Amino acid sequence: MDLKVIDHATCTFCGCVCDDIQLHADEERIHQAKKACVLGKAWFLNHTAERKYPDALIDGKEATVDEAIAAAAEHLYQADMPLVYGMSNTTCEAQRECVEMADHLGALLDSHTSL
Amino acid sequence: MGGKVTCTLGEVKNRADFIVYWGGNPAECHPRHFTKYTLMQKSQFLPRGRKDRTMVLVDIRETKSVKASDIFLQVRPGKDFELITVLRAMIKDRPISEAQVAETGLTIEQLQDFVARMKAAKYGVFFFGMGLSMTRGKHMNSAALLTLAAEMNAFTKFVAMPMRGHGNVTGADVIMRWQTGYPFGISFNRGYPRYNPGEFSTVDVLVRGDTDCAFIIGADPGATMPKPAIDHLAKVPTIVLDPHVTHTSKLARVHITTAPAGISAPGTAYRMDEIPLPLRPALKSPYPSDEEVVRRIKETLLKKPDWMGERPQMLQNQI
Numbered sequence: 001m002d003l004k005v006i007d008h009a010t011c012t013f014c015g016c017v018c019d020d021i022q023l024h025a026d027e028e029r030i031h032q033a034k035k036a037c038v039l040g041k042a043w044f045l046n047h048t049a050e051r052k053y054p055d056a057l058i059d060g061k062e063a064t065v066d067e068a069i070a071a072a073a074e075h076l077y078q079a080d081m082p083l084v085y086g087m088s089n090t091t092c093e094a095q096r097e098c099v100e101m102a103d104h105l106g107a108l109l110d111s112h113t114s115l
Numbered sequence: 116m117g118g119k120v121t122c123t124l125g126e127v128k129n130r131a132d133f134i135v136y137w138g139g140n141p142a143e144c145h146p147r148h149f150t151k152y153t154l155m156q157k158s159q160f161l162p163r164g165r166k167d168r169t170m171v172l173v174d175i176r177e178t179k180s181v182k183a184s185d186i187f188l189q190v191r192p193g194k195d196f197e198l199i200t201v202l203r204a205m206i207k208d209r210p211i212s213e214a215q216v217a218e219t220g221l222t223i224e225q226l227q228d229f230v231a232r233m234k235a236a237k238y239g240v241f242f243f244g245m246g247l248s249m250t251r252g253k254h255m256n257s258a259a260l261l262t263l264a265a266e267m268n269a270f271t272k273f274v275a276m277p278m279r280g281h282g283n284v285t286g287a288d289v290i291m292r293w294q295t296g297y298p299f300g301i302s303f304n305r306g307y308p309r310y311n312p313g314e315f316s317t318v319d320v321l322v323r324g325d326t327d328c329a330f331i332i333g334a335d336p337g338a339t340m341p342k343p344a345i346d347h348l349a350k351v352p353t354i355v356l357d358p359h360v361t362h363t364s365k366l367a368r369v370h371i372t373t374a375p376a377g378i379s380a381p382g383t384a385y386r387m388d389e390i391p392l393p394l395r396p397a398l399k400s401p402y403p404s405d406e407e408v409v410r411r412i413k414e415t416l417l418k419k420p421d422w423m424g425e426r427p428q429m430l431q432n433q434i
Contacts, residue, residue, distance in 0.1 A: 086334025091382025
């Protein structure tokens with residue numbers, strides 16, 4: 001199995017967002033996270049590329065992503081006052097999509113900051 | 116937090132000789148903050164590194180960060196606002212009473228020493244954590260500390276910066292500010308963004324039962340929020356996007372597994388000083404990214420008839 005080395009990787013565990021981490025990874029998992037702190041090491045080493053969870057769940061039953069997207073959209077569409085919340089452990093690109101969706105829905109929009 | 120007197124961590128690293136951590140425990144929560152930015156680094160202006168810097172820790176109890184500090188000020192729990200107010204009076208030589216000082220849990224000598232050191236500093240920084248912003252007084256505490264930092268600029272250079280937790284929570288603030296003009300606690304229900312924390316902030320909305328569908332992404336309120344809020348999430352259709360099946364997923368109607376950002380999903384994340392940094396994922400994920408899933412849900416919604424009927428007032432429909 002090929003071992004990749006990724007320089008200047010970015011850790012998104014805490015607000016420091018350290019961008020000087022060196023990752024040693026194969027196809028499956030990250031084996032080393034050099035320069036990362038205890039929290040960062042745990043963050044990188046505990047995530048793997050394996051399929052640990054079902055793609056999607058609807059009412060607790062396994063479903064495909066397409067079905068789940070349709071169900072999610074229907075729930076949001078039927079709601080009078082939907083809420084879009086969180087957006088901490090995700091990328092700015094996804095956050096931008098969330099804001100646009102909330103705008104279109106006439107929804108409430110909030111992040112961890114208010115907690 | 117628009118309008119705050121602040122700086123980047125690069126400036127702190129190169130210039131800050133007086134560092135105050137208020138209501139936070141960086142030794143355990145942000146382990147590389149000391150070594151990368153605030154204490155250990157040497158620079159042109161601080162050639163002796165740690166020896167050229169003074170670190171003050173203000174907290175309600177002794178944490179592991181005390182060891183790294185030069186001075187520890189143990190404030191009485193819930194009296195941060197009072198302490199900041201006393202300090203604001205003291206820097207301007209306004210009279211303060213013994214009772215006001217006693218209330219903070221500190222002595223007048225400690226406060227006089229602190230004020231003298233603040234004024235003598237070349238470049239001072241307040242880093243404030245959740246011990247300040249999430250306890251009695253909440254955002255009023257943060258506002259008071261930001262005001263103190265601003266007022267200190269009558270004497271020397273002083274800035275303030277919040278110690279943000281969770282990865283890209285700073286990015287969420289920045290993106291919402293850019294798109295809506297407000298950082299959090301927003302409602303679009305009139306067709307334009309309105310801002311009112313306390314009314315539109317999630318815990319309050321859920322406790323009052325003011326929402327009938329929740330879309331949760333990159334968060335696990337099922338593990339962190341008060342019970343009445345969680346109960347309401349279980350009552351309404353909740354949709355969760357997360358790399359794991361979380362507490363919230365278990366009470367949700369729809370869960371979609373997504374690729375973890377920074378591990379196997381690319382994108383951008385903001386550091387606590389609002390510097391955007393690119394992510395360099397090391398793994399390929401069998402799951403789609405958050406961005407892709409949200410975009411597809413949004414596109415599905417856009418195909419449905421507008422919920423406002425014949426006269427949509429959304430800005431995007433008026434352009």
